[in-house]
Amino acid sequence: MAGFSFDFSALEQIERDLGKLAAGVKKAERVVVMLAGNEYKNDVQALLPRKSTDLIRSVHVEPTEEGGHPVALIGTNKVYARQKEYGGVISAKNKEYLRFKGEDGNWVFVKSVYQYPQPAWRPAWDRNLTKYKQMLNGVFDRNVWDADLSTVAGLRPDITGGI
Amino acid sequence: MTPDPALAMQTRIKGITEIIALVSTRVYRVGSVPATPQPPYLIINAPISDNEEGSTNTTDNSAARVQVSAFASTDPAAEVISQLLKKKVPCHDVILPSGTDFIRVERIANAGASPDQNTDVPVYIRNRDFRITYAY
Numbered sequence: 001m002a003g004f005s006f007d008f009s010a011l012e013q014i015e016r017d018l019g020k021l022a023a024g025v026k027k028a029e030r031v032v033v034m035l036a037g038n039e040y041k042n043d044v045q046a047l048l049p050r051k052s053t054d055l056i057r058s059v060h061v062e063p064t065e066e067g068g069h070p071v072a073l074i075g076t077n078k079v080y081a082r083q084k085e086y087g088g089v090i091s092a093k094n095k096e097y098l099r100f101k102g103e104d105g106n107w108v109f110v111k112s113v114y115q116y117p118q119p120a121w122r123p124a125w126d127r128n129l130t131k132y133k134q135m136l137n138g139v140f141d142r143n144v145w146d147a148d149l150s151t152v153a154g155l156r157p158d159i160t161g162g163i
Numbered sequence: 164m165t166p167d168p169a170l171a172m173q174t175r176i177k178g179i180t181e182i183i184a185l186v187s188t189r190v191y192r193v194g195s196v197p198a199t200p201q202p203p204y205l206i207i208n209a210p211i212s213d214n215e216e217g218s219t220n221t222t223d224n225s226a227a228r229v230q231v232s233a234f235a236s237t238d239p240a241a242e243v244i245s246q247l248l249k250k251k252v253p254c255h256d257v258i259l260p261s262g263t264d265f266i267r268v269e270r271i272a273n274a275g276a277s278p279d280q281n282t283d284v285p286v287y288i289r290n291r292d293f294r295i296t297y298a299y
Contacts, residue, residue: 082279086290087208087232089281108198112284116193117230119211122292126212126228 030063030070036135037061037072043128044074047120048084055081087117166266166299168227169193171259172252173207175271176231179251185244202286203235203244211292222267222298228274231291238280238287245289249273252293266299 041061048056055078062073083090091112092098102108134140169192176182176190182205183190189204191197196206213227231248235241257268274292281288 086230086277086279088279088288089234089284089286091281091283093283110198112281112286114196114206117208117211117290119230122228123212126214126226 026070032136032138033070033072034061034063036132037063037074039135040124040128040132041074043124044120047124049118052084054078055084083115084118085121086119087115089113090115165262166225166264166297167261168210168213168225168266168295168297169207169229171261171266171268171295171297172229172231172271172293174259175252175254175257175268176205176207176248179247181251182244182247185240185247200234203233203240205244206232206234208232224269224296224298226294226296229293229295231293233289233291235287236285238278241278241287241289245276245291248291249276261299264299266297268295268297270294270296272296 038061041059045056045059048059055076058076058078058081059074060076062075064071064073082088089112090098097109097111098113099107099109100113131140131145134145173190173192186203186205189200190207191200191204192207193209208230210227210229213225215223215225231252233241233244233248235244252271253273254271255269258265259268272294274294276289276291279288279290280286
């Protein structure tokens, strides 16, 4: 009998088991990342102006991987989405003037105008970051979340659309 | 009271001499922008988000994101104003007017910027976000 030996068969077994464990973890990670990504997509869509149905429909989630970890990319291919989010100056291109109804109801003719932002991506993120963190940690409970939201709505109607 | 973090931000910016030296009195809030403003100028947009951050016995705490857009007729000029905003606006522990009352600003922090432009006009824009954490 040898006084000292390695058991390679057991090491191989451990390596196989660790591989299976890592695959299971990665699969679970992908599920929660996609879940949080889809939730963010839904939150953005809920905040986009109702008139922008094309833009709302265009928001989508793309699964990808970075550094061996699953990543969900949430975005849109609509070029005007940026203008909606940040605002900007639009100018007349095909005609001499832009024409629209002003706040007083009269027609306004201008060469360019500042279009105010109608943000959806940043407010969705700010309002729901805690929710996404909970989802990624696997501790999200929608009933508790909704109850918390209605408590805040009672405290601050001005920031939750109550007034 | 209904807190008004955008007004607090406007007051904060109007109190910074380096910025006022460039834009003079042209620090507008949404709704009060003239039809043809003279660049350079600033537009303070309505708060993008305003999240309740808990309460104490005497105050409520909140965190708002406010976008400040700097407009100039050249790209370097817009960048100079944007960098001034980044450097001078952040602060700790100040009292600022908010509607008919005041809010105690615990912190104003820079939250990133993005460039924009419309060469047809021409006008160059820097949109910069600030996070205002305040008690009221």
